[in-house]
Amino acid sequence: MPAFADSNGRHAAAVTPRIAVIVFPGSNCEHDVAAALGGLGGAAELVWHRERSLAGFDAVVLPGGFAHGDYLRPGAIARFSPVMAAVAAVAAEGAPVLGICNGFQVLTEAGLLPGALQKNRGLTFLCTDAELRVTSDRSVLTAGVAVGRALTIPINHFEGNYTCDASTLAQLRDEDRIVLRYAENPNGSVDDIAGICNEAGNVVGLMPHPERACDPLLGSGDGAVLLASFLATAGARAASADSAA
């Protein structure tokens, strides 16, 4: 179990990207994300939501779960957690920021990604495998992954039905920011959207859980493709930060 970071000082081996996994009260996928990133060569550390600095981290993951109980609506309270100002700051600096499931919901509530996630079309929670297509490689999650590649990655959500207004959707399409689409839309998301990125491509949100698909013993290794891409970007950033220093 990774220990909570004390937020002071970066560790010596800078070639291994150091990833902050944000833990809100009610988050529950933080250990899984940290384990999956660790298995792919990243150094993941849990960061409590009251931290105000993300100095020394090369990338940030907002994991799945139910931050603040999802009370009011998913992400609505988490966006006010102290750590979110730091997340916005590093995102503006170009650091890779990944929101998985509840983390995606938090990013939309925080205004770091456009649109919103509403209740699934069928009005039930859905935990099942989803067939995905990589539809853009201009994000930190899909850089280097062939567009059109099929991936099997589980979904696990009640509010995963992505929605946005028509002009936002047009913009997402025009700017090639829809990074993942469902092959068979499970939840009613507009344009089959499973994941999007910001204009710069460094902030990505997706509803499927890549950390649950990093071990063939658990059914699929396809999630490792995405997380490896994310780590590679973070690693390159770590290396450049080191050489600049």
Place this chain on the structure above:
Amino acid sequence: MPGFAGVGPVPGSVTAMDPRVHRALGLTDDEEATIRSILGREPNHLELAMYAVMWSEHCSYKSSRLHLRRLPTTGERVVVGPGENAGVVDAGGGVGIAVRIESHNHPSAIEPYQGAATGVGGILRDIFTMGARPIAVMDALYFGGWDEPRARWLIEGVVSGISGYGNSVGVPTVGGEVAFDACYAGNPLVNVLCLGVLPLDRLVLGKASGEGNLAVLLGSSTGRDGIGGVSVLASAGFTGGSARTGSAVDGGDGEAHVADGPSSGAVAEGGDDAKRPSVQVGDPFEEKRLIEACLALLDAGLVVGIQDLGGAGLTCATSETAGRAGMGMDVDVDAVARRQAGMEPFEVMTSESQERMLAIVTPQNLDDVLAVCARWEVRADVVGRVTRPVAVPAGGRGAGSTTGGAGGADGGSSGPDGAAGRLKIRAGIDGPVLADVPAASLSEAAPLYDRPMRAVPPPTAGGADDPDTVAAPDASAMTRDITQLVRDPAWVYRQYDHQLFLNTVVGPGGDATVLKLAAPGVPWTGGGVVLSVDGNPRWCSLDPRAGTRALVAESALNVACGGGRPVALVNCLNFGNPEHPEVMWQLSESVDGMAEACQALEVPVVGGNVSLYNESAGRDILPTPVVGVVGLADRLSSTPPGVSLVDGGVLLLIDADSSDAPRPSGLGGSRWAVECRGLTGGVLAPVDLDAHRRLLDVVVSLVTDEVAGADGNGGAPANRIAGIHDVSDGGLAVCLAEMSLRSGIGMHVRGVAGHASLFGELPSRVVVCARSATAAAEIAARANGAGMTVTELGTAGGERLVVDGPTGGSRAGSGGGLPAHLVDIAVGDLVISSRAWWPA
């Protein structure tokens, strides 16, 4: 609130109280007399309220305790047996498995979402109170059916309650079962099992030792929700909506009777709906923080003992922790944080507000404990202190020397010189004493009833309801029957997060769930834990003893099919009204059957729960013992074969029965007989437990070759088996159909004698899909060597499920000589029909 309304607190302790007071609280006159004798004086209202909840059927097991003693509870892997919050099994390598199952039937019948949700919350607390991280929930759900709006409200409410609470509290729901019978229409069953993993050196028990140590209440504030949950709600039956009339029912030796009649406010006034305020309301977000805070406290070694607050609330937690340690406790009722203004002490002491824990800590560690709680944003208040035992006051008889109204009492624990720990409820920690009782008397001196029993005669063989007497159905009827019996429960389990913690190797929907044995803080070392939850009211109603034996055997076989060696069992005994002698007989027989099977299979019982008064409108449910069997797999390197097929695979039936002696058809108590033909009689096929045990060994060794490698140490899998599935509910027909359903592959099976061979539920059988003829020969040799009978059924492949009758039969319209199809159905059609049962 029902049962308590209009009864104010009565200060002092000398004036005899109106007998309506204790009756309204659910205590009998005899029980009230016992309390007087324990105290050596008149109890006051607060004391009566505390005894009433602790001596309820739900908390005291007063009708079942006598019988539960017959269950085998020890074994070399058992670290903690029944009686604590959860059983603990040694899984090797310093890792323990904590497991428990509990019912939340009555609350779920009244308010399905919150009833089921708080059932999950309660069982989780039982697990993490032992120091274990909860990693898996499983549910056994029994409903009446979909045929009316209320039924749909119940099913959707229960499933979404489990989903809503379990998913957001962050514990995966990895499997379970869902079954339907009209007897559950007014009283559904919601049994929830939780399994946790702990480093054994973190194990902490619910003991309040050490004079001067502090009792710290963690978590939620205390409100008026759930007052009387254990007594008013869980320990009485449902009337079916209307008010109940006031006839006292004899129990025990004819004197004791459970609260009933006009004085029983909740039951008599307003019917079932009036009980809704006795259902608790859950907050999974609070529970999630509580889990993290408690595990952090235990990791840091900051607590002496810890216990959850469930049924009977603070009264139970304070009296049990003190009682187990032989100590007393002063509780400052004013220090308990309240959700509502104006709560009386009896309300604070009996509230079942959820998401609360009681930690016993030394004064030196208090600041650290408060800091950990603040870190996790969990409320913590010192509400009491541990006191040493004191001499029993003159006239009082202490905790251990009472006799219940009927049948005597268990021994209590008192100090070496007869001193007993006193539980004192005070207004202010040094303030006036509001209640003063021997702590252990609340649990250990609870009445113990040897209720009368009356055997239910077995159905007459050859009677009108015996499925062996009906004419054989034709092929189209059998095909229709299969589509009726095969249901894909994905509608239920896809609403549950069943993957969190990255442990789920085989998820819901198969014979057993297979998990990596790991948790945050407990790294994976290569082993697996295999779990199955099963009940079978059809078998148990035909013969509760033999039915329960078969049930335990079948559950163990499920676990074996997942590659697990069964090592422990937990049970939830769901029965009707214990005041009905037939129900007590069913319970007693079922316990005996379970004991016999557990002994023969060497699977000790490490925990259990009894749910009685499952009745509505005067009708008891079918006897429904539910068991959860835990198995261990030493090495988990490949995914177990599971319920599957491979194109071209050879289908084998392995049957533990190798004698030539005639057997029943297995149609008695079968799903086909009951659900397709409405025939509830007949003869139940017996289980040969010795042969069954040999079957378990063969199956475990065959599956181990697939998951641990043929070298047993993570090497290449033997690759002999593409699929394995035990033959149980629905017989061979449903077993084969489920293998086709889950793989999308058809099969051609030959030489099946007829409908009895297809639908009969003979025990101790598995179907294996061997990858090749060579593999089939190796498997058959292994099974034959262990005394099993192996039959080649046919081959897997194609898009249709086809079963032929014996060669030499006649095919309709084609003259003689060719085998007749008994069943012929497209796998695609089976997929559609298996989902049609559930809502879109």
